[in-house]
Amino acid sequence: MAKTKEISRRIKSIGNTKKITRAMEMVAAAKMRKAIEAVLRTRTYANLSWETVLHLSAMANGDGELRHPLLTNRAETKKAAIILITSNRGMCGAYNTAVISKAKESIKLHPDVPVEFILVGKKGATVYSQKQIVAAEFPKSDALTDSAEVVPIIKMAIADFLSAKYDKVFVAYTDFVSPAKQVPRVKQLLPVDIKAEDEFLGIVGDPKVSVTKDLIAEKGKQHLHANSGFEYIFEPSPEEVLDKIIPRLLEVQIYQALLEANASEHSSRMSAMHQATEAATEMVSELTLFYNKARQAGITAEIAEISAGANALLD
Amino acid sequence: MADKKTIKFEIVTPENTVLSKEIIQVTVPTQDGEITILPEHIPLVSILRPGVLEIKTIDQEMEIVSVSGGFIDVLRDKVVILADTAERAEELDEERIVAAKTKAESAKAEALNHEDYDLSAVSVKLEVALARERALHKWRKLKNVK
Numbered sequence: 239m240a241k242t243k244e245i246s247r248r249i250k251s252i253g254n255t256k257k258i259t260r261a262m263e264m265v266a267a268a269k270m271r272k273a274i275e276a277v278l279r280t281r282t283y284a285n286l287s288w289e290t291v292l293h294l295s296a297m298a299n300g301d302g303e304l305r306h307p308l309l310t311n312r313a314e315t316k317k318a319a320i321i322l323i324t325s326n327r328g329m330c331g332a333y334n335t336a337v338i339s340k341a342k343e344s345i346k347l348h349p350d351v352p353v354e355f356i357l358v359g360k361k362g363a364t365v366y367s368q369k370q371i372v373a374a375e376f377p378k379s380d381a382l383t384d385s386a387e388v389v390p391i392i393k394m395a396i397a398d399f400l401s402a403k404y405d406k407v408f409v410a411y412t413d414f415v416s417p418a419k420q421v422p423r424v425k426q427l428l429p430v431d432i433k434a435e436d437e438f439l440g441i442v443g444d445p446k447v448s449v450t451k452d453l454i455a456e457k458g459k460q461h462l463h464a465n466s467g468f469e470y471i472f473e474p475s476p477e478e479v480l481d482k483i484i485p486r487l488l489e490v491q492i493y494q495a496l497l498e499a500n501a502s503e504h505s506s507r508m509s510a511m512h513q514a515t516e517a518a519t520e521m522v523s524e525l526t527l528f529y530n531k532a533r534q535a536g537i538t539a540e541i542a543e544i545s546a547g548a549n550a551l552l553d
Numbered sequence: 554m555a556d557k558k559t560i561k562f563e564i565v566t567p568e569n570t571v572l573s574k575e576i577i578q579v580t581v582p583t584q585d586g587e588i589t590i591l592p593e594h595i596p597l598v599s600i601l602r603p604g605v606l607e608i609k610t611i612d613q614e615m616e617i618v619s620v621s622g623g624f625i626d627v628l629r630d631k632v633v634i635l636a637d638t639a640e641r642a643e644e645l646d647e648e649r650i651v652a653a654k655t656k657a658e659s660a661k662a663e664a665l666n667h668e669d670y671d672l673s674a675v676s677v678k679l680e681v682a683l684a685r686e687r688a689l690h691k692w693r694k695l696k697n698v699k
Contacts, residue, residue, distance in 0.1 A: 280568070282565045286565055287624075287635050289633075290635065294598070470596045474584055482624075493567070
């Protein structure tokens with residue numbers, strides 16, 4: 239009897255867990271829908287603005303006299319920073335692990351460059367235990383409504399880049415492809431550079447249309463003067479325009495990265511919780527089988543005992 | 554219009570794509586004043602100020618759009634406007650604009666009396682409201698004339 243009691247207790251507790259995971263799945267699904275809407279709304283803007291920034295950078299790194307500190311590559315990379323975007327809460331499958339290991343993979347490719355992390359989201363704190371240096375931590379609100387939230391992050395990144403604390407700034411985030419697929423990515427933010435290694439290039443959003451150098455060169459040929467290369471006119475003046483446009487557009491990039499990360503987080507939480515619910519269902523049915531078997535065994539044993547006792551009396 | 558030179562024109566804001574069309578000319582309010590862009594314009598980047606965009610589409614229709622600032626990126630046969638916010642004139646609501654305007658005006662008057670208030674932020678709000686109002690009036694005039 240003791241065994242059946244134990245099993246029934248387990249069935250009950252798994253049933254309760256299942257209720258929770260199912261509720262979480264539904265909440266995540268609702269949040270995901272909202273997050274996806276937000277991501278799709280901003281994507282066109284983010285992609286077009288990134289294109290503009292890359293055009294500008296192609297020009298700034300050409301032989302023109304135009305130079306802007308945010309667009310210019312430094313001779314050597316002494317130190318780099320990675321803005322790591324993670325979730326605030328767990329229970330979302332491999333979401334955080336995937337983006338962190340992607341970031342660490344990129345670090346491994348350049349072992350001689352020390353890297354500091356700038357964390358956005360609470361779960362990024364796991365890099366502390368992996369002996370990484372963390373320069374700053376920013377809170378992340380669960381429902382992102384306003385691009386004003388990213389202003390402090392980008393301000394710090396730009397200031398530290400200009401003061402030569404870092405020679406390169408990357409952002410590591412999870413790109414939202416579809417509710418079933420999320421891709422962790424590392425993207426070079428500063429300096430904005432069209433010649434950056436392909437591994438770090440990419441338009442936020444669609445991995446299929448990620449920008450490569452060929453595409454930009456082609457665009458240049460199509461839209462800009464064939465013989466003068468990337469020549470832009472700036473009004474009022476190049477400095478003024480670039481000073482205004484680049485920080486704003488970088489802000490949009492980070493904002494978009496955050497939105498992508500949010501949508502990815504909710505989708506991966508949803509699928510993780512869905513799997514958990516399914517696993518719980520399976521476990522409950524298996525345990526119920528065990529329970530019935532144990533119950534039956536108990537009854538059989540009891541009957542055997544009684545009939546054995548009756549037989550003994552008859553003798 | 555013997556030659557059919559057109560521009561691929563797009564206005565996007567962080568919220569949505571406001572307009573995406575083939576056009577033949579567009580007038581935009583930049584910081585240094587209004588400029589009109591025709592096909593084959595030289596590549597240009599400029600900062601927009603709050604104001605009214607006048608767009609002539611390929612079927613000679615006029616479109617009026619108000620913007621609250623942003624950037625314009627002109628490529629050989631393509632114009633992209635990265636606006637902070639933008640509304641097509643027919644979607645504007647006069648009551649709300651007037652309410653926003655009076656609010657912005659009173660806020661500006663208040664900011665003028667207090668030195669520690671951020672006057673520039675308030676002025677921008679007022680400018681945006683005024684730009685929307687202008688866009689609406691222009692659009693009405695255009696439709697009445699027709």
